[in-house]
Amino acid sequence: MExxxxxxxxxxxxxxxxxxRNSEWTGLGPTLExxxxxxxxxxxxxxxxxxxxxxxxxxxxxADPDALGFKREEKNFKSCHLVEYPIHGIxxxxxxxxxSTSGGYDFSLIRQFLFDHAEYARYMALTESTYxxxxxxxxxxxxxxxxxxxxxxxxxxxxGNGSEESHARMQNALNEVMPLALGIFEEGDFEGQLISDxxxxxxxxxxxxxxxxxxxxxxxxxxxxxxxxxxEPALGGRKGYHTEHLKFLLDEMTEVMALDPRAEW
Amino acid sequence: MKSLDPRMNRLDLIHENRIQTDEHKHWxxxxxxxxKKRGDQVRHEGIVHAPSPELALVFAKEQYGRRFxxxxxxxxxxxxxxxxxxxDEDIFDTAPEKKYRDGDYYKVREKVEKFQKENNxxxxxxxxxxxx
Numbered sequence: 001m002e003x004x005x006x007x008x009x010x011x012x013x014x015x016x017x018x019x020x021r022n023s024e025w026t027g028l029g030p031t032l033e034x035x036x037x038x039x040x041x042x043x044x045x046x047x048x049x050x051x052x053x054x055x056x057x058x059x060x061x062x063a064d065p066d067a068l069g070f071k072r073e074e075k076n077f078k079s080c081h082l083v084e085y086p087i088h089g090i091x092x093x094x095x096x097x098x099x100s101t102s103g104g105y106d107f108s109l110i111r112q113f114l115f116d117h118a119e120y121a122r123y124m125a126l127t128e129s130t131y132x133x134x135x136x137x138x139x140x141x142x143x144x145x146x147x148x149x150x151x152x153x154x155x156x157x158x159x160g161n162g163s164e165e166s167h168a169r170m171q172n173a174l175n176e177v178m179p180l181a182l183g184i185f186e187e188g189d190f191e192g193q194l195i196s197d198x199x200x201x202x203x204x205x206x207x208x209x210x211x212x213x214x215x216x217x218x219x220x221x222x223x224x225x226x227x228x229x230x231x232e233p234a235l236g237g238r239k240g241y242h243t244e245h246l247k248f249l250l251d252e253m254t255e256v257m258a259l260d261p262r263a264e265w
Numbered sequence: 266m267k268s269l270d271p272r273m274n275r276l277d278l279i280h281e282n283r284i285q286t287d288e289h290k291h292w293x294x295x296x297x298x299x300x301k302k303r304g305d306q307v308r309h310e311g312i313v314h315a316p317s318p319e320l321a322l323v324f325a326k327e328q329y330g331r332r333f334x335x336x337x338x339x340x341x342x343x344x345x346x347x348x349x350x351x352x353d354e355d356i357f358d359t360a361p362e363k364k365y366r367d368g369d370y371y372k373v374r375e376k377v378e379k380f381q382k383e384n385n386x387x388x389x390x391x392x393x394x395x396x397x
Contacts, residue, residue, distance in 0.1 A: 024272050031292070033313050033324035040327045086275060147326060154319045252271065 003190030004131055005060050006078070007200055010188065010238055011122070012052035013079035016069055017246070018115060019045030020253050022108065024087050030105055041112075041148050048141060055133050070254045071261075074247045078188075080237040082115060082180040084246045089173065109159070110173040113152035114181035114214065120145045121209045122200075130198040153217050160221025171223050178226045182207075182233035295321035296346060297329050298339040307339055318342070 022042035029035025053065035062068060089107025123145055126138035159166040185203040195202040201209075211228070218225050236242070257263075268274055292314040298307035310329040315321035321340040330338050349356070364370040380386075 028272065031314060033315065033328060037324055037327040040331060088275065151323050154317075154323050158317055158320060 001060060003193040003197075004134075004199060005056065005062070006188045006190050007194055008052050008056050008060070008134070010078040010080075012049045012056070012068070013077045014083050014115075014119075014184075015045045015052065016049035017077070017079045017249065018083040018111075019043070019047075019049060020249065021083060021085075021087055022112070025105075025108065037151060038108075041151065044141075044144050044148070051137055051141075055137065059133055070257050074242060074250055075240040077242065077246060077250075078238050078240065079242070079246065080180075080183045080186065081234040081243050082111060082177070082183055084237070084243045084249065085111070085180065086245060089176065106159075106169040106173040107177065109152065109155050110170065110177045111181075112148065113156050113217075114177055115184065116145060116148040116152055117214050118181070118184045118206065118210045120149050121206055121213060125201045125206065125209070128198075129200060134199070156217060156223075157221045160218075160223045167222065170221065174218070174223055175226050178228070179231045180234045182228070182231060183235055183237060185210075186233070186235045186238040188238050292316045294343040295325070295340040296343050297321075297325040298341070299329050299333070299335060300337040300339070301334055302336045305336070307337075312343065313340070315340075 019042050022038060022045065026035065026039040026042070029038055049069065050065050053062075053068045056062040056068065057064050063071075085107075086104075087108050088104030089111075120142070123138040123142050126134050127142065129135040129138070156170065160170045161167070185207040187203050191202060194200045215225060293316075294312045294314055295318065296312055297310045299310045300307045313321050313324040313328055315324055318340060321342075322338060325338045325340055
């Protein structure tokens, strides 16, 4: 069952970290309606993480969900680099370093677009999984994630076809985020087994489906698809090697709990 | 000035070249209608601000469709709604006096039920209206 645990952990960790990141927009969103929508979707993600940790706990004897979310060391997380970055995004400075872009909603929207399409395709494939707990869960939440991609698709098309500035910011963000997004599809050690017993279609097939789904939206948004073959995917997350941002995020996320780990809530 | 909220400091919100939004310059509003299940009437719930009908739907879903069971949501640009003027409200003045025009003005339920019982008829058919 190690192969199923591997799949559950990377899905759960991605959901928890992107959910926590996106919740950082709460109260700071560009408009009231968008703030509420984005916060609500962030909550959905944390809910997905909880459900997946529960499966790990109940079916595979792993620790309880709170412990898995809040008391694991950074190196035991299997999240991809894409979800770890701060919400204001990244941009290269002249000396080759990284700095935050001002504002950054462009980064967060493109991240949602690329991440949630991969997640939706993953859950749709998992509705057919031979591993029943995951197939049942996928059937239950696929509609929720469908709304997340409708939200992203609508915004990308709105801004891609908007003003010169909004178009340029979408294109820059797309170029920036794409190598990180390709890291979603990093294979784990048990990839072959997941495919051979029909638990999951596998990361290669998922990436093909993902490209098929996002390409027409990018075209309708008047944006240019980066040359995928020439990009260096951000790998390492699935093996426990993370960006410097994850440790910082985990420290902040667990700050209150760390004051009194045995407190009852 | 530093905020107590670490997110605020990270976002670098105090920025010299920040874009200023003009006062009262908003996106247009859309009226939101909610439908519980297919075939039901839609009910007006409120408004959302949005730059396009598509985004109005996206916002309306989270604003008005997440707490109840929903089959669909409609949005209509507020400026597309036609209304009377409130100063003409007096055109409705005598309406409350004309209850006799409504079927349910006539309280006959008890009589109908008694008749049905005496004649071994099934109840359950609407008995609100006179003459059925």
